[in-house]
Amino acid sequence: MADGKKKPNRPVPRVDEESRPFWEACARHELYVQKCRACGTVFYYPRAFCPENLSQDFEWLRCSGKGTVYTFTITRQNQSSGFRNKVPYVMAYVELEEGVRMLTNIVGCDPESVTIGMPVEVTFEDVTPDVSVPLFKPAS
Amino acid sequence: MSISRKAALAGVYEHPLRWAPHKTQYQIMAESARGALDDAGLSIKDVNGLFTSGVGGMGIIALAEHLNLNPDFLDSNSIGGSSFVSHTAHAAAAIAAGYCDVALILYGSKWSSDRFAVGTGGGGSGDPPEQFEGCYGPTTVGDYALAAQRHMYEFGTTSEQLAEIAVTTRKHASLNPHAKFRDLISVDDVLASREVSSPLHLLDCCMISDGGGALVVTSAERARDLRKKPVYLLSAAESCAHTSAGVRDITDAAAKQSGPKAMARAGVSQSDFDMAMIYDSFTITVCITLESLGFCQKGEGGSYVQNGRIGLGGELPINTDGGGLSSNHPGMRGIFLVIEAVKQLRGECGERQVKDCALAFCHGTGGTLGLRHSGASLVLGV
Numbered sequence: 004m005a006d007g008k009k010k011p012n013r014p015v016p017r018v019d020e021e022s023r024p025f026w027e028a029c030a031r032h033e034l035y036v037q038k039c040r041a042c043g044t045v046f047y048y049p050r051a052f053c054p055e056n057l058s059q060d061f062e063w064l065r066c067s068g069k070g071t072v073y074t075f076t077i078t079r080q081n082q083s084s085g086f087r088n089k090v091p092y093v094m095a096y097v098e099l100e101e102g103v104r105m106l107t108n109i110v111g112c113d114p115e116s117v118t119i120g121m122p123v124e125v126t127f128e129d130v131t132p133d134v135s136v137p138l139f140k141p142a143s
Numbered sequence: 144m145s146i147s148r149k150a151a152l153a154g155v156y157e158h159p160l161r162w163a164p165h166k167t168q169y170q171i172m173a174e175s176a177r178g179a180l181d182d183a184g185l186s187i188k189d190v191n192g193l194f195t196s197g198v199g200g201m202g203i204i205a206l207a208e209h210l211n212l213n214p215d216f217l218d219s220n221s222i223g224g225s226s227f228v229s230h231t232a233h234a235a236a237a238i239a240a241g242y243c244d245v246a247l248i249l250y251g252s253k254w255s256s257d258r259f260a261v262g263t264g265g266g267g268s269g270d271p272p273e274q275f276e277g278c279y280g281p282t283t284v285g286d287y288a289l290a291a292q293r294h295m296y297e298f299g300t301t302s303e304q305l306a307e308i309a310v311t312t313r314k315h316a317s318l319n320p321h322a323k324f325r326d327l328i329s330v331d332d333v334l335a336s337r338e339v340s341s342p343l344h345l346l347d348c349c350m351i352s353d354g355g356g357a358l359v360v361t362s363a364e365r366a367r368d369l370r371k372k373p374v375y376l377l378s379a380a381e382s383c384a385h386t387s388a389g390v391r392d393i394t395d396a397a398a399k400q401s402g403p404k405a406m407a408r409a410g411v412s413q414s415d416f417d418m419a420m421i422y423d424s425f426t427i428t429v430c431i432t433l434e435s436l437g438f439c440q441k442g443e444g445g446s447y448v449q450n451g452r453i454g455l456g457g458e459l460p461i462n463t464d465g466g467g468l469s470s471n472h473p474g475m476r477g478i479f480l481v482i483e484a485v486k487q488l489r490g491e492c493g494e495r496q497v498k499d500c501a502l503a504f505c506h507g508t509g510g511t512l513g514l515r516h517s518g519a520s521l522v523l524g525v
């Protein structure tokens with residue numbers, strides 16, 4: 004690009020008032036989910052309140068980064084920019100050890116080798132200098 | 144207050160075109176409106192309730208202007224492909240409440256000729272929850288594929304079983320002169336078609352066409368004096384399903400909430416239905432929806448759809464028009480579920496007519512099974 008900046012190679016998530024702590028942690032390559040102090044519910048994606056009781060008394064829970072593949076798909080066609088040249092890629096829900104599932108990509112392996120139940124661990128991709136997204140790779 | 148038998152479908156029209164680059168979206172809607180009003184024996188000046196979706200935030204007002212209508216009731220509820228099933232229920236409720244008397248439900252789209260990549264384009268990444276999705280490359284096909292893969296893992300459902308749905312639907316389309324794809328296909332054809340997003344093949348996916356349609360809903364009393372045999376709305380229910388903060392079972396559909404409710408409200412059960420219109424964005428949509436509606440046990444959808452059970456002459460013929468898989472799918476197809484069910488209940492379906500059809504179920508799914516979606520259920524009868 005004209006200003007010499009690298010174009011992000013995937014859509015950049017918008018960081019907003021509710022999700023800022025989550026994305027700031029991702030930028031440090033740390034994965035967090037939330038836990039309500041009032042009812043104990045662990046939840047993902049990030050919110051400014053507990054989705055069970057709207058309590059604002061929650062804590063940020065540092066994840067182990069380990070989980071298993073809950074389901075996945077090998078995407079072979081996606082016309083949108085950022086993904087047109089990435090196919091085939093694996094989109095998946097990973098069930099974290101903390102009990103919640105998150106949409107992500109499985110990377111660092113042959114897409115054909117991904118299976119449900121496969122142990123995976125988090126890795127981060129720096130999309131911009133300020134924003135990194137959590138991805139998962141086969142557990143070491 | 145129950146809305147059962149308070150309102151009736153008095154007119155329906157499915158636009159015959161599947162490719163309409165020479166028409167505008169509003170033109171398709173106006174032609175459909177004229178068709179459905181003619182069917183009912185009413186005129187545009189009788190209309191005092193207007194329903195639509197797919198026209199943008201305030202598009203319904205512009206549509207009213209285009210049709211020179213000043214309706215007493217407007218509803219552009221947009222919950223994806225199921226919107227028009229939902230509109231039918233809302234129209235019946237509005238009529239029962241006295242808010243309007245003749246409701247016109249309209250849809251028109253040129254998603255095919257506009258080359259809109261609805262199935263394999265990307266999602267947004269701004270507002271939550273898209274903030275946590277767009278960066279991972281979700282597509283409509285991929286989102287449904289996530290549900291299919293898990294269903295196969297948990298229940299042993301096979302690609303052959305899902306293919307059976309596409310094969311049966313194509314057989315029905317071969318009997319519908321307006322259907323876009325009418326050449327018979329085999330299970331092997333489905334399996335040999337290219338994989339778009341594993342485990343879904345091209346022939347597991349609905350098409351994208353142009354098209355549109357219209358419904359006229361009015362009070363039961365008024366419908367009895369009109370041109371066609373009234374088809375009564377016996378009950379309805381709506382629902383939605385999403386990630387549930389990270390713990391939803393992806394093999395359940397919103398249909399699980401709305402389907403049994405709609406049946407209970409009508410005082411009927413699964414075995415009472417002569418046919419069903421089940422939104423078939425993908426073969427897996429049909430499999431999971433049939434389970435969620437209780438037509439079979441959870442996990443048994445794959446075996447349920449085999450051996451002709453969902454074909455004409457079977458225990459529960461579904462999508463007798465050829466569905467979104469083979470007849471038409473202009474981005475959203477809820478309106479066609481209702482149109483075909485009404486035609487079956489009137490006995491107007493010719494070669495594809497279900498014998499002695501008296502009770503039909505419609506279920507629309509809007510959005511995606513893998514991320515979030517709406518469900519809209521209707522029980523229709525004569």
Ligand SMILES: [Zn+2]
Nearest residue numbers: 039042053056
């Ligand atoms: Zn709580």
